[in-house]
Amino acid sequence: MKIFYAIQATGNGHISRAIQLYPYLQQYGEIDFFMSGSNASLAIDLPVKFKSSGCSLFYSACGGLNYWKIAKNIRPLQMIKEAKALPLKEYDVIINDFDSITSLACKMQKVHSVQFGHQASFVSKHTPRPDKKSIMGETILKHYASAPKNIGLHFEKYDSFIVPPIIKEDIKQANPKDLGHITVYLPSFDQACLEKAFNSLPDQHFHWFLSEVNFKHTVGNITYFPVNQANFNESLISCHGIITGGGFETPAEALYLKKKILSIPILNHYEQECNAAALKKMGVPVVYEVGNNFELIIENWLNSVSPMPIIEANNINETLQYLFDTYNELD
Incomplete structure (x- = not known):
């Protein structure tokens, strides 16, 4: 089996999760990784076959996002070109951890994918939101890397397709x-x-x-x-x-x-x-x-005395079996 795994590299968390999953995925077949974005600072010990500058985040000095710099560095025509060029039809399974180029490529090439990761949990209306919702924020979370099937990761099981965090x-x-x-x-x-x-x-x-x-x-x-x-x-x-x-x-x-x-x-x-x-x-x-x-x-x-909530660690073998079963439902 050939597996295409897209990683959104706007932070270290997506990469850390992929590194943890990699040896488990190898039991299913050959994996090629696509890295999109340029914010990560972790050493990447993965077989990254495809790379893109994608959409990267830029910060102000003290805790905020620099939206002007983010917008200035987005290259929509380049992203469309890259989406067309990704050879997704060569793969049996496409796993997308919140990458817009892969999502676009799947639509253009008419192939299936599963959105897998934390952002996928926000497809559910039961996943916690702040008191004041953002229309733009909701649109990005739900449509930036949309896929026919979703498997979300979160602190708690807010919905049937949400599983516990992957702990290193x-x-x-x-x-x-x-x-x-x-x-x-x-x-x-x-x-x-x-x-x-x-x-x-x-x-x-x-x-x-x-x-x-x-x-x-x-x-x-x-x-x-x-x-x-x-x-x-x-x-x-x-x-x-x-x-x-x-x-x-x-x-x-x-x-x-x-x-x-x-x-x-x-x-x-x-x-x-x-x-x-x-x-x-x-x-x-x-x-x-x-x-x-x-x-x-x-x-x-x-x-202060803070409560110590108890959370579970993900059972990776069970989650990957769920992922591949979910993918097979798309055929």
């Missing part, structure tokens, strides 16, 4: 401990935006993962790390808590490890606002803007 094997096999530090992963924030707040809490040590950092080093109460999967896993497994965005994979792993979480969704990023709504329902503290008193927010969070 290193996390599943870990023996969590608390060494007292706070792990920080906020890729939409520049270093200058948060450094003062962290320095204002000299008794609290922070492990801060930043894409602009090239080597591990410590200054005062902050140890700076490059974005590296092994180092991040180690820090998360042994942290007291984590400050992160409103993404999916990192909060899911932190919940699985029963770690204290402070979520700061990217400003005006609708999917992250939806994830934040789901986290809030589970009792996880969410902060929507970081101002001059961020250190007070951190102190209050550290001193």
